[in-house]
Amino acid sequence: xxxxxxxxxxxxxxxxxxxxxxxxxxxxxxxxxxxxxxxxxxxxxxxxxxxxxxxxxxxxxxxxxxxxxxxxxxxxxxxxxxxxxxxxxxxxxxxxxxxxxxxxxxxxxxxxxxxxxxxxxxxxxxxxxxxxxxxxxxxxxxxxxxxxxxxxxxxxxxxxxxxxxxxxxxx
Amino acid sequence: xxxxxxxxxxxxxxxxxxxxxxxxxxxxxxxxxxxxxxxxxxxxxxxxxxxxxxxxxxxxxxxxxxxxxxxxxxxxxxxxxxxxxxxxxxxxxxxxxxxxxxxxxxxxxxxxxxxxxxxxxxxxxxxxxxxxxxxxxxxxxxxxxxx
Numbered sequence: 001x002x003x004x005x006x007x008x009x010x011x012x013x014x015x016x017x018x019x020x021x022x023x024x025x026x027x028x029x030x031x032x033x034x035x036x037x038x039x040x041x042x043x044x045x046x047x048x049x050x051x052x053x054x055x056x057x058x059x060x061x062x063x064x065x066x067x068x069x070x071x072x073x074x075x076x077x078x079x080x081x082x083x084x085x086x087x088x089x090x091x092x093x094x095x096x097x098x099x100x101x102x103x104x105x106x107x108x109x110x111x112x113x114x115x116x117x118x119x120x121x122x123x124x125x126x127x128x129x130x131x132x133x134x135x136x137x138x139x140x141x142x143x144x145x146x147x148x149x150x151x152x153x154x155x156x157x158x159x160x161x162x163x164x165x166x167x168x169x170x171x
Numbered sequence: 172x173x174x175x176x177x178x179x180x181x182x183x184x185x186x187x188x189x190x191x192x193x194x195x196x197x198x199x200x201x202x203x204x205x206x207x208x209x210x211x212x213x214x215x216x217x218x219x220x221x222x223x224x225x226x227x228x229x230x231x232x233x234x235x236x237x238x239x240x241x242x243x244x245x246x247x248x249x250x251x252x253x254x255x256x257x258x259x260x261x262x263x264x265x266x267x268x269x270x271x272x273x274x275x276x277x278x279x280x281x282x283x284x285x286x287x288x289x290x291x292x293x294x295x296x297x298x299x300x301x302x303x304x305x306x307x308x309x310x311x312x313x314x315x316x317x318x
Contacts, residue, residue, distance in 0.1 A: 007233070007234075015228060015233065018225055018226050019225075019226075019228060020223070020225070021216075021223050021224050021225040022187075022224060022225035022226065024194075024209050024212055024213050024216075024224070025209070026192060026194060026195065026205060026209070027191060027192060028193065028194070029189065029190075029191070029193075030191070040191065044189045044190070047189050047226065048189050050226075050228075051189070051226075053232075054229055054232060055228060055229055055232045055233060056226045056227065056228055056229070057226075057227045057228070057229050057311075058184070058185035058186070058187075058226075058227055059185065059186070059187040059189070059225060059226045059227070060183045060184045060185045060186060060187045060224070060227075061179065061180055061183045061184055061212070061215075061221050061223075061224050062184075062221060062222045062223040062224070062227065063180050063184065063220070063221060063222070063316050063318065064219050064220055064221060064222040065316070067218065067219045067220050068180075068220055068318050069318075075268070075275075085308075086308065086310075089308060089310035090310050092310065093310030093311060094310075096316070096317060099316065100309075100311060101309075101310040101311070102239075102306040102307075102308065102309055102310065103306065103307040103308040103309075103310075104239065104304040104305070104306055104307060105304055105305070105307065107302050107304075110243075110302075111241070111272065111302060116239075146270065148268040148269065148270045148272070148275070149268060149269050150266040150267065150268050150275075151267045151268060151269050152266070152267040153264075153265075153266055153267075154253045154256075154257060154265035154266060154267055154274070154276075155256075155257045155262060155263075155264060155265040155276070156263075156264050156265075157262075157263060157264075
């Protein structure tokens with residue numbers, strides 16, 4: 001983890017060609033290779049290397065919670081003791097109704113929360129039960145928590161992974 | 172969406188093979204044929220049941236900067252500030268949330284150093300502080316979402 005491999009120009013072009021998705025054709029790597037003027041073998045070799053080094057997290061389907069029926073989604077934020085944040089982050093991150101969990105910095109006194117988790121439920125009632133379950137798991141180490149619901153998308157253009165290119169890499 | 176679609180979602184959130192005919196390999200594991208798999212993936216993407224199919228890149232390891240930032244913006248100033256924040260090309264997503272910390276956006280920058288600089292520029296333009304909350308650690312178990 002974290003040991004960066006150096007990406008060359010062809011690696012970067014592969015990232016740009018695949019960041020929005022893999023072609024839905026029988027030979028997707030050949031398809032990319034044709035676009036980039038190289039061979040499928042070269043594309044596969046470089047993608048394997050990026051996968052092994054963690055530059056590619058994984059290859060597969062990214063489900064859309066909302067359209068799959070999860071209408072109660074909230075960003076939950078928790079104030080837990082700093083020395084236990086990793087332990088609890090791992091526990092919360094492993095729950096099947098949590099899609100992402102992060103340790104983030106506090107800004108005292110205005111912002112006390114150091115652990116963030118995106119929680120998904122089919123509706124807000126179910127979401128509430130799931131959040132209660134997390135609170136119970138944390139016990140007295142849950143010093144405070146809140147749920148922040150999104151009320152409006154103000155912008156959604158996607159991340160700039162490579163200069164000059166844009167894509168959405170995560171919801 | 173039927174049982175086969177659900178099985179695709181449940182089994183294909185990672186581990187898609189890198190080989191000459193990867194869809195054929197996966198289709199066989201799922202007990203369907205290659206063209207059926209391709210058609211179903213296409214449909215689920217069109218219906219936005221999948222937001223994407225392919226490699227998920229680790230933004231920071233590609234050399235850029237990434238952070239979640241929050242701002243406390245009073246209602247009366249919200250639209251003006253939203254417009255000013257959104258004008259930054261490095262602001263990828265921006266959400267209004269029902270909290271005193273009412274604006275939450277993701278900054279994706281070409282270099283890690285640029286995150287802090289962009290925050291200062293946003294503060295200068297909007298007149299409000301930016302709370303820069305880059306992740307210190309990620310607890311990410313991505314292969315478990317079940318439908």
